[in-house]
């Protein structure tokens with residue numbers, strides 16, 4: 374049951390930032406049809422496929438709740454174990470063939486995660502092919518040990534959260550085999566933590582870029598009817614998410630647009646930074662950046678980080694700088710931005726200290 378709850382959480386996370394199109398698994402010999410699946414962080418939504426033929430003919434978006442999912446997931450297990458009748462006998466859920474496809478996709482994504490990890494080690498770490506093989510079999514032993522000890526999480530390549538890997542490293546049963554095995558179990562786990570951190574950075578960077586592309590596309594329409602001089606900062610609610618599983622939250626481009634407008638489309642490090650006129654918007658081109666990074670949302674239980682007060686306008690150079698520049702210079706930039714924002718952040722329920730923000734940039 375817990376396993377299925379975890380799988381459900383993983384599906385919500387996986388589909389939150391990009392809807393996917395999948396082929397159904399029909400119960401008879403018929404061909405599958407394509408459909409789109411996405412999540413709003415709470416439920417999964419199914420719809421007709423946009424990019425694949427033949428598409429499902431469902432007319433409206435179809436909501437799947439956790440309860441429905443868990444019921445069908447139990448049937449999937451029996452069905453996979455060879456009980457072909459389970460599907461007709463144990464469920465009359467109309468969405469079974471969609472949910473089966475989704476579960477299968479997640480199983481495969483775990484395999485892909487292992488492949489991704491191996492590929493990353495090969496390219497980025499100085500590790501021989503023989504050692505990589507040893508790492509993978511060591512991780513299998515860790516999986517097995519976790520199963521034998523009835524551990525809550527029992528598949529390393531299903532875990533996306535580095536804290537959980539650290540927890541597993543500290544388990545007595547893992548420490549025991551590690552001592553005997555001359556650290557051959559913690560070594561691959563440490564590499565896996567580095568891989569997860571790398572993926573996190575990649576995802577943050579992509580979301581950051583995506584936000585600014587969304588902003589450009591939406592900007593013209595959104596500018597109408599908004600008087601930035603009347604903007605009032607106030608605390609906003611955070612959606613309730615399990616932050617052990619979730620490490621990211623959506624960024625709303627409309628908030629970013631308002632923030633850019635409040636900054637009058639000039640770089641907040643210095644208004645003297647020249648950029649250029651955007652062809653889409655006709656305004657000075659600046660980018661939105663979250664001063665307290667969105668991936669810190671887990672530390673702020675009561676107030677959203679996706680508020681205008683936490684979004685700064687930066688020229689492209691300063692924006693790259695703040696992400697990639699050396700720590701001393703970046704700290705100076707963050708301080709400049711923070712000193713301008715300190716009272717506005719407070720009004721939004723974010724009474725942070727400069728040290729807390731800086732720790733995200735080191």
Ligand SMILES: [Zn+2]
Pocket residue numbers: 581661662663692696
């Ligand atoms: Zn940024």
Ligand SMILES: [Zn+2]
Pocket residue numbers: 640641642643646687688689690691692
């Ligand atoms: Zn600048």
